[in-house]
Amino acid sequence: MITLIILLVLIAIVLLVILDLYMAKKYFSTHAFEQTFDQTSGDAVFYHDGEPLFDQLLMDIQQASSSIHMMFFIVKNDKIGQRILQALKAKAEQGVSVFLLTDRLGSFSFDQKVIHMLEKSGIQFYFLNKPRFPFLIYRLNMRNHRKITVIDGKIGYIGGFNIGDEYVGKNGRFGIWKDYHLRMTGQVVADLQHVFLNDLYRASGIHELQYEVFPAMEPGTLKCTTRATAGFSLESLFLQDIQQARQQITICTPYFIPSAPLLKALLEAQKRGVTIEIIIPMKADHPFVKEAGFHYLKDLIAAGCLVYRFYKGFYHSKAILIDHRRCIISTANFDKRSLFLNEEVDVAIEDAAFTAHVEEKIREHIEVSELMTDEKYKQRPFYTRPLEWIGVMFSYFL
Template sequence: MIVLFVIVIILALIYLDDKLGEYFYKKKKEKIVYPERQSDLSFFINGTHLFADYFAEIRKATHHIHILFYIVKTDEISQQFFQLLKQKAEEGVRVRLLVDWVGSFGLPKKLIRSLKESGIEFAYAHKPRFPFFFYRLNRRNHRKITVIDGKIGYIGGFNIGKEYVGQDPKFGEWRDYHLKIVGEGVGDLQMQFCRDWKEATNTSIVEDQYFPPLQKGTVSHQFVATNGYLLEQQFIDFIRQAKKELIIGSPYFIPSSAVMNALLDALSRGVKVTILVPLKADHLFVKEAAYPYFYRLLKAGAHIYRFYQGFYHAKTMVIDEDCCDIGTTNFDKRSFFLNSEINCYIYDRNFVQQVKEAIRHDLARSEPLTLDFWKKRTLWQRGKESISTLLSAWL
């Protein structure tokens, strides 16, 4: 009885910590909408191609390298990454590396010490602390931003690790979408990195040398950064804008009630809704958590596909022929209400067609989910769905 009483008290304290933290942070909710910009964008869907380009640009850096990732592993790909950063720091390039505390929890202290000894400035984002320890623990900086010499930027879904270049047999081919930005939009990525760096280190990066003059490119786009709570409405607005077609790609599909209602409303007014998710799961329960939503959407006429070629990790939304979103946001409650995210909204028909072509290629290697399949789920699968539904806000 004493043990049970202690467990109940601990759970009650965790619940209270979570609710008080949520109340406190709701008052600090923030949405940073950067101006519409013109830049040249390169679109990557393959980790090998991305990192070949990414490492080549880092090698050419002469002034500074600013990097933020959610996950950085300690495998052979990561070692190449660390060695390259050390080399640049030793050459006199200012290197700042910011990683999420939970996402990159496995980084050894010895490794971090060696990075700092080589001249790299290293910091953890969203490191939990009191008060509201458990609530802070549940909030993540999920952004992936790189800025090189203030002139070249990267943003998207890839992290640093062997699975992202298809070298993990558990996942096979890794499908993700990432952008390289050259042009005036890079200044906004730099500004967002500076904001995140200051939050993590309480140190400002304000020198003009980090913000060189930038030329306009050919593609109209806009960055929007969120720290929970305000992203839900942005996605609802996009769904409501769709007149003919809406495509959603995400590794996780756990929408809020309001977002779900917006999707059902879009279907009711004749919008073709296509959803692409992975067949495999990389986290416990996230796959099962999506099925109750899938059932309602399938009944309403949505088309749902599961990518079987490897693991689908892209985060994208395409609205008709006019606009698409590529960024770090998953289509789930964690991204909507907890994580720090950044998205790039692209308003260019030619680029949208390029994204749609990549999606069509991924759909060709996916299987449709049907109501008949859903009805034949086993008792074990239904049980996992029930548990997943209870945990959906934290998955």
């Protein structure tokens, strides 16, 4: 009798979870913020190491005159976090309008005392995507994974770096941390500002600000398209990127867990003569993601795609390069969580010279990576096989 009751309770829980996810998907399909902005122009500086990125970010913060709009998935209260937070505090005390947004679960350990200190200095702080009813299960998994900073409406940052010591290689477990980020100027900054303001409104209800958020900007030298997604359109955008390739596709991602249509599109691209390269980390920073990835790499490796595993630290980079002319720098991983759950943003740059500059750095990272051959794939430890099955089973939530 007790066993039957437990079984019925478990069935009821599973059904409630399924209902929650189904109804939430239906609701958010018409309420989520997703937008592919019209192509505009700008200029970009590419960063692949945390220290120079944060040094430049701190310099821009210190020189801000009107506003600092900052949004990260993770903000840690460690050394690098304190440097950023103290710089924001100083500017707020000088009268600069400062907003700081961070994901509620991504920054779950963010200290309430720190929040009080920030707000006391004049910083307007808000958590994004707080879990709540209705659709509690879905909201627990729908994370705001965007990383955007806009300073004075004129300088924009976007990419894969969060704020914390590990992102400058200060974590002994991961060692050197490789990620990709852009510092942007020009008209494209207005699109990043639009994404930030939309997320600010959803978190705070603030609809209008009492200062100029869209200053007039000169055109830049690069053609840029900003794409904000929230679990519905990213798969189709990536499919378009892959299907337009005629020569080369390079995918940089810490987690490779593609949907079936994306996997099929990659295999079809390889068949039509496109060189496909995938760079992933040797190490894993989350349970099951590495093992789940093995399942999806099997057919690609067998088909002749080149899969590299970066071993000199941790590879957290998020980029897609197409035909040596199109470079996409993103907050999104090439996995089902980013495709179907997370709020993400990327910038696609159409420029052969800029793409070549990024590709040059990727080649350096490939030099310290291991090519995963079919033979090496078959030699992976036997004990990982059950973990692969578990990873695939829960692949949408990893």
